[in-house]
Amino acid sequence: MDGDVKKRIEELRQQLHAHGHCYYVLDTPVISDGEYDSLFQELLHLEEDYPESVTVDSPTQRVGGKPLKGFKVAEHLYPMLSLDNIFSKQGLLDFEGKLQRYLKRDTVLEYITEPKLDGLAVELVYENDRLVTGSTRGDGLIGEDITAQLKTVPTIPLRLLATEEVAIPQQLIVRGEVFIPKKGFKLLNQQRKEEGGALFANARNAAAGSLRQLDPRVTAQRPLHFFAYSVATTEEVQCSGQFELLAYLRSLGFAVSPLVHHCPSIGDVGRQYDLLVQKRHELDYEIDGMVVKVNRFSLHQRFGNTARAPRWAVAWKFPAIQASTIIERVEFQVGRTGVVTPVAHLRPVEVDGAVVQRATLHNRDEINKKDLRLHDTVLVQRAGDVIPEVIKAVVEKRTGQEAAIVFPERCPDCDGQLEQAEGEVAIRCTNLLCPAQKIQRLIYFAGKSGLDIEGLGKKYVEQLYSAGLVEDIADFFLLEEKQLALLEGWGAKSAHGVIASIGKVKAPYLNTFLRALGIRYVGEVTAELLTGHYESLGELALSKEKDLMEIEGIGPQVAESLVTFLRSEPFANLLVKLGQAGVTIQSPIKSQQPLGGRTFVFTGSLENMSRSEAKQLVKTLGGKVVSAISGKVTDVVAGEKAGGKLEKARTLGLGLLTEEAFVGLIKDLQGR
Ligand code: IVH
Numbered sequence: 259m260d261g262d263v264k265k266r267i268e269e270l271r272q273q274l275h276a277h278g279h280c281y282y283v284l285d286t287p288v289i290s291d292g293e294y295d296s297l298f299q300e301l302l303h304l305e306e307d308y309p310e311s312v313t314v315d316s317p318t319q320r321v322g323g324k325p326l327k328g329f330k331v332a333e334h335l336y337p338m339l340s341l342d343n344i345f346s347k348q349g350l351l352d353f354e355g356k357l358q359r360y361l362k363r364d365t366v367l368e369y370i371t372e373p374k375l376d377g378l379a380v381e382l383v384y385e386n387d388r389l390v391t392g393s394t395r396g397d398g399l400i401g402e403d404i405t406a407q408l409k410t411v412p413t414i415p416l417r418l419l420a421t422e423e424v425a426i427p428q429q430l431i432v433r434g435e436v437f438i439p440k441k442g443f444k445l446l447n448q449q450r451k452e453e454g455g456a457l458f459a460n461a462r463n464a465a466a467g468s469l470r471q472l473d474p475r476v477t478a479q480r481p482l483h484f485f486a487y488s489v490a491t492t493e494e495v496q497c498s499g500q501f502e503l504l505a506y507l508r509s510l511g512f513a514v515s516p517l518v519h520h521c522p523s524i525g526d527v528g529r530q531y532d533l534l535v536q537k538r539h540e541l542d543y544e545i546d547g548m549v550v551k552v553n554r555f556s557l558h559q560r561f562g563n564t565a566r567a568p569r570w571a572v573a574w575k576f577p578a579i580q581a582s583t584i585i586e587r588v589e590f591q592v593g594r595t596g597v598v599t600p601v602a603h604l605r606p607v608e609v610d611g612a613v614v615q616r617a618t619l620h621n622r623d624e625i626n627k628k629d630l631r632l633h634d635t636v637l638v639q640r641a642g643d644v645i646p647e648v649i650k651a652v653v654e655k656r657t658g659q660e661a662a663i664v665f666p667e668r669c670p671d672c673d674g675q676l677e678q679a680e681g682e683v684a685i686r687c688t689n690l691l692c693p694a695q696k697i698q699r700l701i702y703f704a705g706k707s708g709l710d711i712e713g714l715g716k717k718y719v720e721q722l723y724s725a726g727l728v729e730d731i732a733d734f735f736l737l738e739e740k741q742l743a744l745l746e747g748w749g750a751k752s753a754h755g756v757i758a759s760i761g762k763v764k765a766p767y768l769n770t771f772l773r774a775l776g777i778r779y780v781g782e783v784t785a786e787l788l789t790g791h792y793e794s795l796g797e798l799a800l801s802k803e804k805d806l807m808e809i810e811g812i813g814p815q816v817a818e819s820l821v822t823f824l825r826s827e828p829f830a831n832l833l834v835k836l837g838q839a840g841v842t843i844q845s846p847i848k849s850q851q852p853l854g855g856r857t858f859v860f861t862g863s864l865e866n867m868s869r870s871e872a873k874q875l876v877k878t879l880g881g882k883v884v885s886a887i888s889g890k891v892t893d894v895v896a897g898e899k900a901g902g903k904l905e906k907a908r909t910l911g912l913g914l915l916t917e918e919a920f921v922g923l924i925k926d927l928q929g930r
Pocket residue numbers: 339340341342372373374375376377378379395435487488549568571573
């Protein structure tokens with residue numbers, strides 16, 4: 259390739275990047291579509307003639323290449339957290355109150371408000387200005403690698419815009435939301451209707467479905483858009499707060515929501531919320547609330563995160579949207595823990611853009627409290643992702659034809675005995691061998707909250723169970739292709755696909771596996787807490803209730819439920835069977851945990867920070883905090899007036915730190 263061609267190729271790429279940015283991000287095109295196309299075609303032809311010149315960030319690479327074989331996993335270097343929700347002005351005041359108590363003083367906190375985009379969170383990793391990996395949130399620690407799909411989204415820069423004023427770190431991890439604007443969603447569904455395809459329930463599902471296309475060429479046909487709203491770590495960027503960060507991201511070529519506001523006080527936050535509620539329906543994309551973030555990054559550090567969400571931000575959700583319809587019948591479903599849940603089948607009704615036909619009635623008390631009856635006209639509400647809810651009966655519409663909703667006397671599935679534990683609203687089937695419970699556990703294990711086995715949705719698990727192929731979760735790993743291929747509705751191809759996806763989840767991480775077991779009270783958050791303290795299932799199985807309760811966030815109920823489960827005979831048998839089936843559980847990934855393996859005790863009073871603040875710092879950095887001195891403790895931080903514990907620590911020869919040394923250690927670890 260001669261020098262001139264090379265130069266021209268580079269020139270074309272530069273121009274196309276710049277024009278693409280003007281068109282997609284700034285929404286102010288400088289050249290006509292036709293001119294853009296002709297530059298694009300010229301580059302495409304040159305690249306065809308000189309294939310060795312094609313680079314990953316060339317504008318021609320937006321429309322992805324060949325279909326991929328399933329998705330690879332992508333680990334997040336820093337966990338992708340969620341947000342806690344608030345629903346009212348009072349919730350907002352409580353949020354600020356908590357922050358101020360944490361700071362131990364009445365500081366005026368400044369905030370940034372942003373629309374809460376109702377799409378899909380993704381992470382984009384840039385190395386030396388180039389987009390190298392794009393992934394979904396997944397379980398927060400591990401997502402799917404959808405780099406090829408994300409590269410087709412026009413508002414995602416393949417290369418960061420370099421300017422003289424702004425420094426770009428060697429690695430930059432940007433996070434934001436991918437969504438489909440309302441107009442694009444309408445057109446997409448219209449098109450699918452014409453082609454006789456299934457319609458997407460809402461824009462969010464359409465965006466999710468589009469990104470999960472194995473063939474990025476399909477993704478490229480979808481009107482996807484991206485807004486950036488954060489970075490994985492603020493240490494690499496020279497910004498003092500969220501507002502500056504957003505401006506910085508904009509300068510690098512990202513689209514950032516124009517509805518971001520800097521609020522000097524909490525009162526301004528309230529006003530922005532009222533304005534956004536009014537504006538909501540004028541926007542061309544779906545938002546389901548407003549995110550409120552403390553502006554200053556130094557404060558983010560101090561407040562830290564819980565296992566699930568940062569303390570320095572909340573999502574203020576919009577009021578739900580309601581509609582009225584009729585309860586046509588009520589079905590009683592038995593869940594994986596035996597709870598019998600009444601589910602109302604409704605006359606289909608559209609609520610805020612989605613068709614609702616079923617709603618949970620929660621439990622018997624709830625039905626009684628709301629005095630709901632069969633054939634009642636009811637008000638249903640849907641808020642974001644939440645399962646639709648029946649708010650109340652419209653009593654004025656009663657005709658006298660309504661009938662009482664009768665809760666069954668025995669398990670609707672196995673006819674086993676039902677029981678209501680004291681102080682609980684739930685009514686459970688007590689038969690541990692109840693087939694409905696077994697099936698639900700299997701569905702849960704294979705489903706999104708479990709190991710997420712591709713191709714093994716609810717219907718298929720039910721089919722495998724009725725065919726006698728799976729009784730417990732280990733059976734999934736013993737399935738053979740030829741058994742599946744013989745099932746009704748299956749063929750060699752789908753059998754092959756499912757066996758392959760089962761193979762992919764044969765070595766789950768401990769937290770994923772724990773969560774997938776569906777133990778009562780042990781969901782994602784608890785599983786996460788446990789893996790911060792236990793490396794293996796074997797180690798966990800040997801723990802006692804009192805050990806578990808030393809972990810902050812684990813109470814007696816959870817501890818009891820866990821110990822009962824892990825010590826039970828069926829579980830021991832299951833472990834053996836899983837081992838025989840070749841399942842190996844991996845110890846959790848510990849990213850960014852410099853204090854991993856160290857256990858702290860605090861004694862005496864601290865001068866420069868509160869005890870809870872200090873504890874949080876240790877936990878954020880991966881360390882454990884306990885209250886009693888024992889041989890397992892590695893560090894004892896002794897403040898003013900430390901007493902008996904300090905003496906005991908001395909006798910045991912444990913590592914002692916003054917408050918000052920502790921602060922120094924933390925600063926070192928945080929690289930400050
Ligand atoms: S900040 C650690 N900002 O809301 C901070 N999230 O409920 C978390 N979301 O998973 C992200 N708009 O998908 C942030 N302006 C915004 C957002 C936003 C939408 C989503 C995001 C996240 C979810 C948490």
